[in-house]
Amino acid sequence: MLATDKVKKVHLMEVGPRDGFQSEKQFVPTETKIRVINALSRTGLPAIQVTSFVHPKAIPQFVDAEDVVAGIDIVPGVSYRALVPNMRGLERARRFRDRIDGVSFMLSVTESHNRANGNRSIDQTLEEIAGMARLAAEDGFTIYGSMICALGCPFEGQVGLDQLDRIAARYVELGVRKISIADTIGVANPKLVHDVVSHMVARYPEVAFNMHLHNTRDMALANTLAALEAGVSRFDGGVAGLGGCPYAPGATGNIATEDMVNMLHGMGIETGIDLDKLLDVARVHKEFIPHALDSALLRAGRGNVLLPAPERQQKVAS
């Protein structure tokens, strides 16, 4: 029996409107963002990260964060979340507590990446996060703590379990019970994923871990399988496979949500998502994203449609 045979349901968070659009140089019009999020809200997805309350100078793509959050339909049963990179971001998010129920904090697990990303040390970031966690908890936000580069850093390579423990333990101290383990630059392999995730799941039974896997080296679905086997059942996906990493030129982005759903459903694992509706949303991206999309299902289709059999020899395949 495959170790995943015991997994019956997976919880997916759609991060395309945030992680995906973040990598797009061209501004995605606010009404397009809203249209995409509204369509995603009606696919059965349980959670969508809709924007980032980051300073527009850092990422101009999210200059319209407030407009997006104010403009989207709030569909019952869907959890709407935002990335809040710092206290200023959290303060902006708080104004939308009636629309957003979760906030994600940003923390790299290596000093060099945290500095490149946030211009300060891990301890400095954790200090700010401590205050943010208090405030967000008061507001009743669910808090999601990220461990960026947990499975590999572009500057420091593989990260020791002791370092991951230090970050996770601090998150737990601060009351964070949802932690995302990110393969930000897509360098993980199934064994590493299984080793790290098994360790974390065993050590922090009070935490619901989530995987954020990039498909840079085509291993995201294999890594998904390894994480499932290690006991994680929460994953991020980016519709249409948008995204990338500023430190990995030519790299592909998030694993396409539709490709992950297709695998999970094929394995008999529920997601609650209507794959055809999700594919429709993925397809819409072709209208406004000016480059090829890294989605296997957009290219090849679901593979669930039988073709008429020819009467005689046509072409040779093997």
Next chain:
Amino acid sequence: MLATDKVKKVHLMEVGPRDGFQSEKQFVPTETKIRVINALSRTGLPAIQVTSFVHPKAIPQFVDAEDVVAGIDIVPGVSYRALVPNMRGLERARRFRDRIDGVSFMLSVTESHNRANGNRSIDQTLEEIAGMARLAAEDGFTIYGSMICALGCPFEGQVGLDQLDRIAARYVELGVRKISIADTIGVANPKLVHDVVSHMVARYPEVAFNMHLHNTRDMALANTLAALEAGVSRFDGGVAGLGGCPYAPGATGNIATEDMVNMLHGMGIETGIDLDKLLDVARVHKEFIPHALDSALLRAGRGNVLLPAPERQQKVAS
């Protein structure tokens, strides 16, 4: 522990010069084919399928099968193999018994696909294969029997284990001890792979099974992991991710050998292959293949090179 932790070594057969080039409309010059195969021979790959002795009317790409086999360097330690779709093909291959040590037979596991591929019934193909197996054994060829569409057929969908058993049992009766389970159109998922492979491995302990996985829906590496867990340690790969399927428009091809090697090495599993040399061969394909190559490593690099850490904030990644 991940179930693959017990796997120490994987045996890879490179099928790019056959399955890859087969899908190319443009003729690949004979000297280019020879150059690619000669370079592959020096990467540490243990086996290469160098051509198909198919009728040139069926696949004009292989009109030069004899010239390729006669022209390549025979490097000690490398197994050179050819696809022989029928007795006529085997007769052509026999003239090169001093250069080729293995022949692959072609058989689809569904009647409709076998007819589309070979214009006859499965029983008719098996009857010819019986004679071919006798002759090939007399010549001392190692025989590889393929089970095309074993994990899904474009005309009939999922294939029952009883049908796979019928084919495998017949192969075994005919003396075939190496059988390739093919996901020809890339519709398998890890659970299906694990179910089918576990069954086959348990039922035919005398057979060395091999997986031939297409990456059409991005699941080839996840399926590789599932097959490893089910006890298979022989895989095909197509350098540079060439290939496709005439029945799956827009479909990607074989899993890129370099992407598979990268995953396996990352997991601590040996292949005997020098990944940098293999990537060099993959890169050469850019010179003569007139379309984008489906190789994650060609796009993104191995991910093993550390970048210099910036002094302060640059871009935001998460």
